[in-house]
Amino acid sequence: MVNVTDFSLTKFQLKRVTDFLAFSIFYYAENFKLIFKQILIPQFVSVGLIYFLYKSLYGEFNLTYFLSSEGKIFLFVLILFVISNLYNTIYQSIKLVVLNNLELRLWKFKTLLLILTIFRLFLFLTMLASIFFDYTFIFMFFAFLVLNTYFYQFIFNEAEKNFSSSQFKLKFFEFLKLNFKAFMISIVTRALTIFLPLFATFSIFIVYEFVRILITGKVFFFVVDRWIEFQIWLIYTLLLFLIANPFQYLTMMIFHKYRFLKELNKNLEQNI
Numbered sequence: 001m002v003n004v005t006d007f008s009l010t011k012f013q014l015k016r017v018t019d020f021l022a023f024s025i026f027y028y029a030e031n032f033k034l035i036f037k038q039i040l041i042p043q044f045v046s047v048g049l050i051y052f053l054y055k056s057l058y059g060e061f062n063l064t065y066f067l068s069s070e071g072k073i074f075l076f077v078l079i080l081f082v083i084s085n086l087y088n089t090i091y092q093s094i095k096l097v098v099l100n101n102l103e104l105r106l107w108k109f110k111t112l113l114l115i116l117t118i119f120r121l122f123l124f125l126t127m128l129a130s131i132f133f134d135y136t137f138i139f140m141f142f143a144f145l146v147l148n149t150y151f152y153q154f155i156f157n158e159a160e161k162n163f164s165s166s167q168f169k170l171k172f173f174e175f176l177k178l179n180f181k182a183f184m185i186s187i188v189t190r191a192l193t194i195f196l197p198l199f200a201t202f203s204i205f206i207v208y209e210f211v212r213i214l215i216t217g218k219v220f221f222f223v224v225d226r227w228i229e230f231q232i233w234l235i236y237t238l239l240l241f242l243i244a245n246p247f248q249y250l251t252m253m254i255f256h257k258y259r260f261l262k263e264l265n266k267n268l269e270q271n272i
Helices: 004-008 016-030 032-056 061-067 069-097 107-132 136-164 172-216 224-244 246-271
Strands: none
Touching: 004 069, 004 224, 016 032, 016 172, 016 246, 032 136, 032 224, 032 246, 061 107, 069 136, 069 246, 107 136, 136 246, 172 224, 172 246, 224 246
């Protein structure tokens, strides 16, 4: 396991957004086994269970089904799985980056994290629902981005306070500067985790279609006739997204951990 404490201060000077992205890619690759075990496997299992439940309840993607008894049961279980996966991804990111893969056995912190995770999901769903109300969506979109950025800092501070009993108070302009950079990192990382799986799937799909056209000589097709193929591409995109999704959480925790270590190192030098 690559320890953030060992690398961020002694070997790297992280200043730009691209620096944190590069370090996070390196960190993700070096710790992929732990990430796969602690984050990705639970997500893969939950997706499989959700799909099995959907088929067991004769799921249909329409409003009538979701208003039925079976549909309500499915939605309830789906929300529970989403909350569980979000909570686990955030906690495991904190555990790997902030706690050096140690367990933080504090129910107060875990309860706070769970409540904030639920609130964050509720805010996200509210933002999506507001798309039908003129310009409300734009306001909700930026509100979610701002609160989501502060969410990472608040959770990191709480975790670090409980783990090392250390916490730094920032002046107002330092606070704005810190969160502006965190805001930019969150935007870029989320764009990457959405765009790259789509781009990878689209690239392979285009090559596949080109080969198919060369072999069959047919350019046009009916979607219904190739529904199985489209389901395979959809599953492939979903798997890539699940693999890429922890990247944002890890990057944000690394950013705040780096800032914390820099402040700690500066205070130590002043005391000396």
